[in-house]
Amino acid sequence: MSWETVIGLEVHVQLATKTKIFSGASTAFGAEPNTQACAIDLAMPGTLPVLNKQAVHYAVMFGLAIDAEIGQESAFERKNYFYPDLPKGYQTTQLEKPIVGRGNVEIQLADGRSKNIRIHHAHLEEDAGKSLHEGNFRHGVTGIDLNRAGTPLIEIVSEPDMSSAEEAIAFAKKLHSIVTSIGICDGEMSQGSMRFDVNVSVRPTGATELGTRTETKNLNSFKFMEEAIAKEVERQIDLIEDGGSVIQETRLYNGDTKVARSMRSKEEANDYRYFPCPDLLPVIVSDETIEELRRNLPELPDARQARFVEQYGLSDYDAGVLGGDAAMAAYFEIASEKSGNAKLAANWTMGELAARLNNQDLSINKSPVNAEQLGGLVARIADNSISGKMAKEVFEGMWAGEGSADEIIEARGLVQVSDSGALEQMVTDVLAANQTMVDDYINTEEAKRKKKLGGFMGKIMQASKGQANPQQVNKILAQKLNELV
């Protein structure tokens, strides 16, 4: 029997507000435990929440970005459950009246198809703190860090419109691209700025009813998500084909150990006893506010991608890679302007830079080589001052913090010889010093002579200490050899 997969996503996006959703405490990542939790975040008796307007605006911006209905009157509710990292004993969230209603996100797939994924709704809520089960604690002792408690989130809930891990990843990446492009999230996956809950079910191909789904919670990388989906699909199909059935449950996937396990079944699920939060008034968003946010909405990824093709002459693929990531797009545009050569800037941004960042697990915002620096390097390549090989050396220098491209070029004496007189002399000298190679070239049949050029190039580059302009040398060499034939 053949099977089809049905996937829906719930995505938690941390909003990039300076302060928390209901208090004035900072949301900055990485502080000492419990140094960014005020009396409100600690749920001290008598404290009350006050809604952060910026968080509301960010949520509305997301709604506008996916062309959704905006809940002009939304409301907060309390979701009740006990856990040590949930200081109030309830999470303040939205249920009946979310701030963002139905919307749409279009994804592009590798085979060139595009597909629409429907958004059921997106709601505002507060994040919980963290339980620290290991690290600096005695065995059997759990630490609670409430720095994250009260960080504003939007939870985006999709319809079950995805039918493969590829589609789910494309959707997740598209959301990442949208929220970073409009500046409502820093997109730092490793810091938990975006977390994915994946609902997966399988059914016989062509069936109309949905199979029983499981939810794998809290995946914070695209790679882990892909692995978790693949494993879960396989598990469900094996289970059914062996005569069993899938039970509705919440599951966890450990990306490090590659082990998935059940967390709790539906029977063990909490009754959250939602009810309207009496400490907060309904959230009213006026038409004026919506229109103002719409006017000021930053460029969306699709629009930027089209502009990159138009403005810089990039291929659809390059425009997709560079335009899809807000930080990378901004980086590219600066490098392109500084260098005066968009295509070369694009190649270097997507090539050497991206590879190096990826290798060292750095985001582009933390790149040791900034966009101006890379632009400066590309400019020197474009005007033939240095060769591609030298450029890599300069890039290394910039990465190590030695300064701008020009400074490094000067300090290391990396000058490309492009003077044709000097180069001709160099070629003539090398040919004269290697008569055996020249004879060999002449005696080779014409079609195979091209392969012999490399040997001469090596000698010439060696003689020039790598400073000869290779394109020019190539031309002169071919010319001189042809004269000898």
Place this chain on the structure above:
Amino acid sequence: MHNLTIAQLAKGLQSKDFSSVELTQHFLARIAELNPAYNAVITVTAEQALKAAAAADKRLAAGNAPALCGIPILHKDIFCTNGVRTSCGSKMLDNFIPPYSATVVENFEQAGAVVLGKTNMDEFAMGSSNETSFYGPVKNPWAIDCVPGGSSGGSAAAVAARLAPGATATDTGGSIRQPAALCGITGLKPTYGRVSRWGMIAFASSLDQGGPMARTAEDCALLLNCMASYDDKDSTCIDRDVPDYSADLNNSIKGLKIGVPKEYFSDGLHAGTEDAVRSALAELEAQGAELVEISLPNSALSVPAYYVIAPAEASANLSRFDGVKYGYRCEDPKDLNDLYTRTRAEGFGEEVQRRILIGTYCLSAGYYDAYYGKAQQVRQLIQQDFEKAFAQVDVIMGPTCPSPAFKFGSKGDDPVAMYLEDIYTIATNLAGLPGMSVPCGMVESKPVGLQIIGNYFDEARMLNVAHQYQQATDWHDQMPESIQQGAES
């Protein structure tokens, strides 16, 4: 000195008849002497009070001091006081010292009032008799074997016993008005949103409201002038100018239309209480007010609706007391579940646990619509009843509670009988309206309260009516026999 009203004490301070330090020493001495009999005050802050009094005397000497500068008061132990234990009457918070103050507390501090200490109360404000306090019941100064009412029984008894000329209190279903009535003092629950809830430990957030207690309406006006403020730390606080509540006290009430709801004079009402309330209405009629019989048809539904909504909110509000962050924690928890279960079973008293369970049940899957959903609908109907009534009349009056103070333990086994204590007061909380209680007679040597319900933000008019009534009567000047001796000193 302790027989003087706040208004009189303020005059005395401003004209240097006595100093705030003297006044403060006097009341501290009274607390030391008399409080053991009443258990009204559970924390005395003598040192801080004397310091504040000395500072107030300086402000008074410099001139232009605010009206309440140097006046000693007590805070209900539900208001957080920076550096001073705030227990909410519970073992759960017996060791809790907040690092911040309630807005109400700050308002009084800025006005130069002197805080003598914190008053006893029903645990987490859940009770109508003060019998649920972890610190033991408060005794009614009028009848030592009777309850003072609740939950603000400590504040009410303290004012009645002249341990302080005024006190703060809170009212979720009658917790200011009912103890005020049972202790023969004047108490006012303002419109929901008039007084900040920041730093006031939550019982039922959509119903809780802080307000003043004193012996006279004139004093309540002075206290409310200070207590009421817009506070951006409380999202449900209403941004509206605070009028001078003392300004209209002397207006004539000629032509005032008083609505008398027939539902408030029904079967459960004590005959003596009814007589006292009817006499008060007659007095106001004599002053030129017009009595209009009205109907609040959904009154009978207010108690059941309240006992769904208030516990539902409380069940969530009290979840934070889990032994993890502050407050009581059980000894040697075996695991997380044990920590939660024993902390909450040992830290909360019986009534609080009962209400958490009721609230949890009402919000549970499958029961929500039948209980919480239905109760919210009833709440709207009750609000509409009042809207209709206020289209006809200026204020509504009736008894504050069905009977005078009852004996300790007499309703202990029957929570529902206790809940019916609030039958006349709860509706105003559900509607968010202001209400007050004014002494209007004595039954079996125990005080009776007249309830005045006003339209939204109509506290000034209520205080005006109450003041005019108190100009013509002396029920508010009556003194419990048990403190007569103290009065001579």
